[in-house]
């Protein structure tokens with residue numbers, strides 16, 4: 023259906039989305055004897071890939087009307103799908119993924135759609151509403167950099183640093199090891215067309231990704247725990263600015279930054295924080311590693327990891343960055359801390375903008 027719609031669009035480029043809908047809705051249902059929802063899905067799909075004019079991945083989405091989970095007489099779970107007037111039941115393998123799905127359903131998640139991919143794997147999309155997270159009086163600032171995560175916890179009322187630590191130093195070391203091994207395999211597989219090297223290279227890439235993601239989830243758990251213990255709102259740097267910063271540095275430097283993938287880290291952090299009722303805000307990261315947290319003076323960008331200021335303050339540059347992230351966020355919440363001086367007081371209404 024998608025290919026046919028692409029052909030129609032190619033021959034009549036002026037057709038709008040609505041025109042196509044009118045054109046194919048009834049004819050396709052008759053021609054293919056298929057559920058009307060799937061015709062609409064095909065049309066949407068074709069519309070989304072109309073510019074490239076071809077399909078790279080075949081994905082079929084079944085919405086709520088087209089799927090249900092049932093049990094056989096022997097109590098085995100099946101996925102029941104409606105493709106036309108009939109339903110087909112697909113047995114479900116009761117593996118780890120299925121158990122995780124059941125756990126989520128027990129925790130109040132709801133399945134909104136089932137997605138079938140080309141290799142006949144089925145995925146579910148889940149949805150759950152969470153209450154607006156509470157704003158806490160202290161701030162926990164995280165600086166994501168090439169080497170590790172620098173974390174600082176600050177109490178804006180007493181102007182005291184409650185905690186200073188680094189997380190994930192092992193990640194960049196292990197990533198470097200993976201990269202060295204991959205470079206070697208890359209050489210073999212390109213030079214000798216070695217299929218064994220190619221297989222190994224793919225396996226290694228998958229293992230590397232799994233390792234990094236597992237470690238990121240672990241670090242996120244540690245951060246959430248720390249935020250809870252210290253009644254802190256979590257503050258990170260805004261990705262928009264980070265991207266701009268990335269573009270400026272050379273290729274080698276860019277590779278370094280990706281050793282702790284910021285995008286995935288932020289996704290994991292916001293995902294988990296939302297479930298735990300903790301607020302995450304993002305501030306502008308400009309000059310965070312070049313400004314003195316004590317006197318506020320800006321230093322020139324230095325290639326060294328150590329920050330020294332005329333006022334006598336000195337610290338690791340990543341620590342300086344995480345402190346400045348805390349200070350920037352706490353400057354945005356004076357009214358909150360004034361209203362609720364005692365640590366632990368939670369305020370429901372956030373009063374600052376996300377832009378910082």
Ligand SMILES: [Zn+2]
Pocket residue numbers: 314315316317318319331332333334335
């Ligand atoms: Zn200073």
